[in-house]
Amino acid sequence: MTEIITRHEMPAQSAENRINNFDEVALGYTPSIAEAEAERCLNCKNAPCMKGCPVGVHIPDFIGKIKEGDMRGAAEILTGDNNLPAICGRVCPQENQCEKYCVRKVKLGGSVAIGNLERYTADWAMHNGIEAKHRESDERLRRMKAAIVGSGPASLSCAADLARAGANVTVFEALHKAGGVLVYGIPEFRLPKTVVQKEIDRVLALGVKIVTDVVVGKTLFIDELLEEFDCVFIGSGAGLPSFLGIKGENLNGVYSANEYLTRLNLMKAYENGAVTPVLRGKKVVVVGAGNVAMDSARTARRLGAEVRLAYRRSRAEMPARAEEIEHAEQEGIIFDLLVNPVEIIGENGYASAMRCVRMSLGEPDASGRRRPVEIDGSEFEIDCDEVIVALGTSPNPIIKNSMPRLETTNRGTIVADEYGRTSVERLYAGGDAITGAATVILAMGAGKRAAEAMLKDYIERK
Template identity: 55%
Template structure:
């Protein structure tokens, strides 16, 4: 192409200079992404994860998302830019080395990828399924500026599931024993994470769980079509293989007080969650057929009422069900009722845009046939012979933003209608359960009954007691509770070693 060696060298030099210029600080990230796109190197579209068809999945409680196979996972991992300053890690509340495990998947080293994740997070199978990555790690992915961010959650799930299927799951390395003992009250995401971090640091850890099965909200609250119990069980089994003891049917505040537990352990972490149901206080809420979402989901999930009469716990099945609320718990309740043969309506006082539930869960619910009544608020539950038969609702419109940043729903005067319903599920949030705190007068609480703890250390008003998760913040995400548990465990380790 070129008549002389000199011209060939000159052309080569120009190409090298042009390539280097894209990496120059003078060019913005967007400029470089544009350059990669023009060069055909950037892959803006993520590899779609397989899911079961809606007509099939509404008939059972099997998992909806099927995840990636090896080739799909590798293809998705190959999209990663492996940034020198990865924003995705900053977006992860537990600090997982995301580029590190993605690179190992790219190299088809998926067992090593799972081990890399577990250095920071002992629940990768859980997090890969239920964490809102789209608002956390994936929201920080630079690929999202020109296309789809890396499917971090799907890759995390792939690594966890393939490691489990291989039979070669590795237990995280443990430090030598310190001879110190730590108690963890509650076996939800905050408690399990605190327990794993404390065990890795060489402490003897006992987890106290009020129910007859460990896992907290992961077990009683999240349906198996989103989070199979086998995934929760295998990650709890990993925790037990690290030497953590789990004592079930232990109701802190009743079986023993906080003071009793403190007398046996060098430090205590409280991760009891916020499990006290909330209701609207409208007429008729005491009628039969009105459930809190907590009770409805606990019956269906933990107590297997969805299989009644094969299982002992009853629940109202089929008919017409209305679920009040717009969060993930409302979506879980609605989709559970649907799978038990009901016609399901969701009633939410704002518009679909303001729904706090994950977008994919709302989309799945719509695909499955759930009817959404937006800008609607119940004002009365109607009954016959002591049972719920209908609800009266009022139309709403959006006003000015409230303290949450969402536009405040305002009643439309005189605009009412009635919906027939056999079952009404209230999924409008939860509050702090006072069982433990009523027996611990030294423990400072805020006006809503949540434990007051440092936002940096999670230390409470009692020197050797720490707290984190929903019992401190109110209802939040699984991964936020895990982040609190991890930080608190680090502080507990320092405290125990210093006294």
């Protein structure tokens, strides 16, 4: 029997090194590692991996091309299916998607590292100038005009698919830079901004126009867009941060993860001489345990802080990707588990400590996770000079408030069917704006499905 070749892990900067810089942690496959990993793919006839991909990448096909040494072929397949592959190859939770269904997963040396191969292929495509291509499509679509609200992953994916089919697409972005959460939220060391920009450039090369500094619902209204365009897609995300609702939360030095990360990522406050300021605490506590909490903690670590992460449940319930949790731990983030903050204490207006209680896990709650219960008399304090609250986000109410006839849920999300059709004709939505905070790839899948519906509905109306 031949020896089973195990999965090739991604080479990465060592933890000691990377906590001193903002460079990307993952270093990427070399051609020989990529080819060796591609060889592991069994090219299953029914391609179970594909059912785990929200944007339907033809996974065995592009990996097959890598095996053959045909990188151009691999790049063309990948960029044909996925509008932002270099981003997905970096931030997708592949372990819960494509790689979850890989037949090698359990007994054959681990799932094929599809995400790593995607990153490798996408980077090759970028360096070798592989452009996204227009598709053969109905002549009438050349006259279709679509407006897209927001420029995050859902919007970019929708915009690119519409443009590939020949439609005229204008994207309206509220901030001064396109990319949404990809530029304000996800840190440089996980997703370099030059990579994001190159992916956006590829979307622009399809003829998509992006207008920044337009807050839809304030600068322009959806109804105006519906007058000027044949259809409108809302991909405005879930940008409104949740706070703890405890005493002391408005002290200086208490940030929402959104504010902290936006100052550092979008406004580049980590660079020397940056104009936008950010406090550089020496003892930072991050509250929460999702990917955004890990991003915040690891960013604070890179700014030189001792970082603790306070989470009211146990390690098993942490919502962040396993890889992010591991990376955070390697970088020296201290996990204070089963700990719940009850008050932030201040000195001269600045946070100086966090009062917490210890928790134990009781019966499962509505989410199926065991409900944390306070342990009586367990109060204690954590010394800190900065607190970053990463408890999730909900959709921004600006659009909802500016358009009362648009049906929304009591959580503030827009009501839409699986193709993104909302309660208003010719108006579509997708991504976090309809699901609440989720992942980049789910948002992209939603953008893609909505684009399909927008094209189909347009032709039907003609």
